Amino acid sequence: MQQAEPKRVLTGSHYLDGDHACTEGAIAAGCNFIAGYPITPSTEVVERYARRIPSIGGTFIQMEDEIASITAVLGGVWGGAKSMTVTSGPGFSLMMENIGLAAMTETPCVIVNVQRAGPSTGLPTMVGQADIMQARWGSHGDYEVIALAPQSPQEAFSLTIEAFNLSEKYRTPVMVMLDECIGHMTERVVIPEASEIKILPRRMTDKPKGEYLPYEVGEDGIPSMAHAGDGHRYHITGLTHDERGYPAMDSKTQDTLVRRLCDKIRNNAKDICMLEEEEIEGADVILLSYGITSRVSRAAIEAARAKGIKVGSMRLLTVWPFPEYRIKELAGKVKAFVVPEINYGQVSLEVERCCAGKSETILIPHMGGTVHNPEDILKAIEEAAK
Template sequence: MKADPKGVLTGSHYLDGDHACSEGALAAGCRFAAGYPITPSTEVVERIAARFPLVGGTFIQLEDELAASIAVIGGVWGGAKALTVTSGPGFSLMMEHIGFAAMTETPVVYIDVQRGGPSTGLPTLAAQADMMQARWGSHGDYRLIALCPNSPQECFDLTLEAFNLAEQYRVPVVVMLDEVVGHMTEKVVIPPAEQLEVTPRRWTDKPPGEFLPFAPREDLVPDLCMFGEGYRFHVTGLTHDERGYPAMNAPTQERLVRRLVDKIEKNADKILRWEEKDTEGAEVVIVSYGITSRVAQRAVEMAREKGVKVGSFRLITAWPFPHKRIAELSRSVKSLVVPELNLGQMSLEVERTVAGRCRTIPVLHAGGAVHRPEAILEAIMEVAR
């Protein structure tokens, strides 16, 4: 269906990434948000707090990230589209509820504007060191979707997309910004509402009594019903059967957890998004995401001037990871160069996927600034030599 024009700020704007996320959420139909202030993500909820009362949304600032990250789950089950926003330390606190959202198949959106860590780290400076936390941070086996915008425009586009994916697959979706993308200001074009596709909630058409709230459809995703409509259903973080009742035994665990993983893995081809340039015939391909992809582009230009055949591959979905495509690339290139603002995270996933078929060269930076393009260039030249 089309976006509700009430929330869509159609036009060209000069916005930073954080504010563009707010507008993406509004355009997606998000009308409930909870938050707790933390640099460098607070601008997202500040704008939401100002804009919501004008479009029929409710924002609540709660006592901590534990509260914010579950209040939004409550909001979703009340029928709203909901999001919360945080950064490093707050993201750590939210982990339990990301797992809870995965287990209860709650379509909810989390935004993490990554800053340097561990602990309080660098509150005002960028890193990309929460990538593995997004994937593995909550205990137990589950899958979620994580998206990595590299510009304010993409912050708008991918926040909207995050809501759509969350509704489609009934899964928590994390939008992984970094401080630079969150705070950089660029032109953001917001199309008219009738050009924006919004995925509606998968409301069941079965009446109460016939509806099994955790029985999947063919795509492995169950439909949903709203609190207050007489379904009298139960939702729990315990291992549960298709009725939603706790059933703590190995067969139920196998069936449920396997499905939570499969519904993302088996639908991965529909979920995956990436951007590829000049990879055909390339000797070296740079695999990057977020702000680092823009720094890498300068290194690519420098390498081209030196006559190196270099292509680029930008992750837009970090999770699920584009295993198939990276594996294909590994058969045709000498090496994959992976710059990132952490000491080895997505590069590990690349390495694991490549399985020795080509070299993986991580170009690692602990964060606090972006790479010098020369550092990436050096890695490219190392292969070219």
């Protein structure tokens, strides 16, 4: 781990919205290249970057569309930059093919999705959480990604840094699943000293020229990188490839590659997953939430406790990989998991799968445009505790 560069860190106490806090997180993490395309409610992230970065060190380019944005990000990474793009639902859909290329070529990059309500153009200026499954499954083929869900501008800052660190550690695209409420919510954001911000440098090869194989892996299953111009003259492709990076059109290479791409995330779920738990021990009901919905659930949890209901809280800071090891431990020990989310049931399906019938899973759906009414969440907790 290294420390953040002081010139990139806006140390102090600020009054920032989630989009701007996300920009500051990216700059602090060392992001020196953003390619983006305007889309509500995410645009403030790149606007701030475009304004700030020329006096710090880095490049912003507004591309012709979101497909170009994500692809330029990948090119930027292989050219040596720490790169990110920022979008919302419709743009996220357009990026999917090249997010698959990022997963396949193991390109460390960050994609921020400030979620709005869909499908299609939906409610462009209003909140949604319905891109969560798309973050995981949106591109074709089997792969795994990492997705984080901040609940405040403060976390938009800190989790964006974490997203960069995870992308470098596991060489995978990492999604920061913000939403319109947090993106546009203005709160106090405390940015620490640079010395307190840990940055994981890219894992570069130490092989001499002529000996580097771009997809040679050790026990941890994660290859080391070389940038364009480093002298290794290697090949990278979206085709199924062997450790030389050469296309290999056979099911054995496919099996080795796809298992490794998935397992490097699945097998490290405990290392990757960040969970915030509260009063889980002895709880009858667990309220499981992420993003803005965690904030709304607060009032319901406190009201339920005031009524004497033993309700625990589990908040997912990491949505993907899903912390199934933890849900499986608790399944059968609680009556129910109550899952409010601003969609018609996405994370709740994962909870249900992990509970395997041992505890009930109660979805509190919301189609988007606003957040839940805490009364509705309270009612569900009360029902579940009966």
